[in-house]
Amino acid sequence: MDQPADPDPDALLRPRPPSPLRAVGDERFERCGVRLLLKRDDLVHPELPGNKWRKLAPNLRAAVANGQRAVVTFGGAYSNHLRATAAAGRLLGLETVGIVRGEELARRPLNDSLARCAADGMRLHFVSRSAYRRKAEPEELARLLDEAGAGGAYVVPEGGSNALALTGCAELGRELRGTADVVAVACGTGGTLAGLAAGLEPGQRALGVPVLAGGFLAPEIRSLQLAAFGGPAGDWSLAEGLHHGGYARVPAALDAFAADFESRHGLPVERIYVAKLLWALTELTASGAFPRGTTVAAVITGRP
Template sequence: MLPQLHALDPRLPSPLQEVRDERFDGRGLRLLLKRDDLIHPELSGNKWRKLAPNLRTALTERRSALLTFGGAYSNHLRATAAAGRLLGLPTIGVVRGQELADRPLNPVLARCREHGMRLHFVTRAEYRDRATPELTARLRGLFGRDVLVVPEGGSNAAAVHGCTALGAELRGQADLAAVACGTGGTLAGMAATGPPSLGFPVLRGDFLTSEVSGLQQAAFGAPRGDWRLVEGFHCGGYARTTPELLAYAEDFEQRHGIALERVYVAKMLLGLTALAEAGRFAPGTALAAVVTGAPPPEPPAPPEPPSR
């Protein structure tokens, strides 16, 4: 690890916590929570694992800034901004939705700006072209040719290599690992070195299989590991929820005293619980569910009205 990265002070390996839950216990299953949310207070979960290799590149190559992409509630943007502040590395966040530029910032984007991230809003049509050379060239024209451009969610070959450590930490500790998937980088790296793995997509569509395969090809030159995707638990799509999901998350929090992030983690656990209750796992199986992040910050309390 570069000396500068010690400023991030990660807690590795992350704890593996067994929880007793009759929905698993009653079927002879063990539920283990891989508490990646405890790696770092501001770069929790897979954000540390995916960002660390890219941060190392930015520092060793003396890049002027790290530029990356995300939606209005992107945990990736928030983590990147926090890392930039801690390391003294300028960061730029390209945010989907130009109409948001004229609105008050939500708590996630407000935290990004507090950390010093420069926010650049683009139209949704432009954002769809985020991986094209044309948009990359235009952004480098705006912010400097030597900025390091990192994809949405931080998922690139470097990030996949960073997530292989997660798989290695789970190898021999669990029979099966489960993780929520947005861009697929965590699954691609974890499955390469860890136990058989299940990915629970949080977006609609069937594009993720090719994305994970492509990331493994870029990182390793060929597919690796035993993994598959489990569809049907996106609850309407990215950042969407259903009454069932909210009830499940609240019940889980009350049972186990662990706050659940709703966009990714709660959906993965909802899916894993449904599979367990349907008898999809053999008795005796140890299931490791990766808690990839913590809930976003609460919005600040409104100021007290002035006394008269």
């Protein structure tokens, strides 16, 4: 796109109206006495859907307030966070640099996701997977930034998850107060769940569905909440083992489930995060994980 989605680019940094919440009739939930709501956070911004806007906006406000004109961040080959950061940079007139996991990707044609980043003006810098894993180490981070020509840029972590981001995601929780017993969201880095749980009211529970294998998220979420809120915040839990083989793995059964959900409810289902969330809620409901009379809200964080 040549023109910003907002008439005034700075509108990207302002609070936006609450995203829509609607009930859907689905017999797989209804026969178990569970009511399903969809929180259409994919509609919160035309180019930065859902948790991407909620996490990026507070960081971009800080970058602009500090007079910084460049933002650097991190992600894999199919990172929605990289795409959102690149789009935000175009809208705000900020330089963006993406440090991408996987040196070998530099020798291949760009996939659709990275091509979109480049089209939005993001400069891509590919690094080895071993170096990428060490990016939280101060010396390695400094080396990566220098190598990428991004010294002095405002640094946003992988997935956008930091203390500032959690304040944006807590607003999502506040929007959902009093609407559901359980609020569920797909998890990559855990920042959205950490902030969401903090924003809900007592008696509500946040449920995270990790889309990566490894079982490493719980300590990350506790660490993020400590940095953002000074300690634990809200009631949250993780539904592990429903990742379908790991990040960006979309086996045929999951793809078919997503296509069927689209047909049933007229909702475009993003496959990397949202499909796994909806599959997990269907499986958990069938297994009796939610007592009859439970209302579950699924946060739709992205679009295909």
